[in-house]
Amino acid sequence: MPPGSKPFSDPGSAGGPAITFESMGTVVSLRMGDGDAHDGTGTRELRRMAGAAAEAAFRRWDERFSLYRRDSELSRVARGDIRLTEASATLRDCYMLALGWRDRTDGVFTPHRADGVVDLSGVVKGLAIAETGEILAGLGLAGWSINAGGDILVDGRPAPEVDWVVGIVDPMDRGEVLAGVPLAGPLRAVATSGSAERGEHIWTPAPGAASPYLQVSVFAADIVTADVLATAIVAGGEKTLNDSTGRWPIEVLAVLRDGELLATPGLRRPAS
Amino acid sequence: MRKRAAAFAALASLSVLAAGWEMGVQAGVLNPSTASATAATPSAPSAGPSAAATQPTASAAPSAAAAPAAGTFTGAVVQTQFGDVQVAVTIAGGKIADVAPLLLTDRDGKSVNISNRAAPILRDEVLSAQSANVQNVGGATYTSSGYVQSLQSALDAAGF
Numbered sequence: 001m002p003p004g005s006k007p008f009s010d011p012g013s014a015g016g017p018a019i020t021f022e023s024m025g026t027v028v029s030l031r032m033g034d035g036d037a038h039d040g041t042g043t044r045e046l047r048r049m050a051g052a053a054a055e056a057a058f059r060r061w062d063e064r065f066s067l068y069r070r071d072s073e074l075s076r077v078a079r080g081d082i083r084l085t086e087a088s089a090t091l092r093d094c095y096m097l098a099l100g101w102r103d104r105t106d107g108v109f110t111p112h113r114a115d116g117v118v119d120l121s122g123v124v125k126g127l128a129i130a131e132t133g134e135i136l137a138g139l140g141l142a143g144w145s146i147n148a149g150g151d152i153l154v155d156g157r158p159a160p161e162v163d164w165v166v167g168i169v170d171p172m173d174r175g176e177v178l179a180g181v182p183l184a185g186p187l188r189a190v191a192t193s194g195s196a197e198r199g200e201h202i203w204t205p206a207p208g209a210a211s212p213y214l215q216v217s218v219f220a221a222d223i224v225t226a227d228v229l230a231t232a233i234v235a236g237g238e239k240t241l242n243d244s245t246g247r248w249p250i251e252v253l254a255v256l257r258d259g260e261l262l263a264t265p266g267l268r269r270p271a272s
Numbered sequence: 273m274r275k276r277a278a279a280f281a282a283l284a285s286l287s288v289l290a291a292g293w294e295m296g297v298q299a300g301v302l303n304p305s306t307a308s309a310t311a312a313t314p315s316a317p318s319a320g321p322s323a324a325a326t327q328p329t330a331s332a333a334p335s336a337a338a339a340p341a342a343g344t345f346t347g348a349v350v351q352t353q354f355g356d357v358q359v360a361v362t363i364a365g366g367k368i369a370d371v372a373p374l375l376l377t378d379r380d381g382k383s384v385n386i387s388n389r390a391a392p393i394l395r396d397e398v399l400s401a402q403s404a405n406v407q408n409v410g411g412a413t414y415t416s417s418g419y420v421q422s423l424q425s426a427l428d429a430a431g432f
Contacts, residue, residue, distance in 0.1 A: 018427075022416050025415055025416060026415060026416055026419065027416055027425075029408070029427075031407060031408075145407060145408055147410075147424060150409065151410070152410050154408075158407055163405070164407060165406045165407060165408075166406065166408045166409070167408070167409045167410070167423070168410050168411065169409055169411030169423065171411070174411065174422070174423075177406065177409065178395065179399055179400055180399065180400045180405070180406055190410045191410070192411050194411075215411070241390055242389060242390070245388045245389055245390055246388065246389075250388075251388075252390045253398070254390060261392070261393050261394070261395060261398060262390040262391060262392055262393065263390055263393040263397075264388050264389070264390045265388065265391075266388075266399075267398060268393060268397055268398070268399060269397055269398060269399050269400060
């Protein structure tokens, strides 16, 4: 078991507890529904392999991109030990991806910290989740969910006739859920940004200006888009919210500072 | 503001489009989309995770072939002097119950998907599946230590 990583629970029997592990300063929960496979031990072994592969994938992304690890490649770039042009193709690709999102969000999302340091944390968790999804699919697994610190990607269904449903936490009372949204259509990913638990970590374009939003959840077809746009909308406020819902096929649930909600039509309860 | 002006101008032309839509039915321009409880079913690329996707209403059931069409229909993209416009029309009881714009394109060629605008909503109007069915909780990132007190840890321990 790698250092800094301890299991919160073991992969249980089929349909049992989630597989959880610590990474990127948070906890990753993997669930694998019944999918196609129902054969006892073979499925258990496959789940164990999937859990180990997922943990390894997260560790790779964290080891390369964490600014909390002095020895990470990105920390060495930040210190000037190596130039960006000398960095690995993985790091440069990741930086280019983040720059693309900076352009698409009119600079609201940025991979540059106020002090100029390249900070790719806005895309790295999403990329780790996406890669984990590819790994699970590559193992032939279907009907899984990956939840990394509240950012979620799902595949298929947890069981026949059952949807993956994500509860969006109420930032004003974190024991309560604001909405229960099935991830059943083309939008299989949701990411949430806010200031509720980790403090005001999102830079606003106007220095010193507080975001109008306590919390923003974005539902998208892929987890990187969801994650980037949730961050951008918190930082960019109403203009970025309206630009984003107009430009991308997403649904958004935003909680204003006074607790009022904004939601796109797809998150509205159908009239009964 | 120009964008808004273009949007209003295009909205003003919707009555014309609605008339065009009626002809469009005969010309076979319209593609019926799945019936939806909401008036403005987003066009394919913007289809949301609405409950309607999993609970199709019976109003557009294929068996109702002889009955008048009911449900929400997405029109073709129509080019106007104000830009590209696409509307969704909801039919109920053989009548147009609602016309919702799906796509407007402003003069800069930037598409404005005004049907997807986030609007104020009351807490009891938000999509809310049975909490017993929730397997995952999404929320602003919790720390490793915060996880223990999180709803997610309870769900993880319980399985589903």
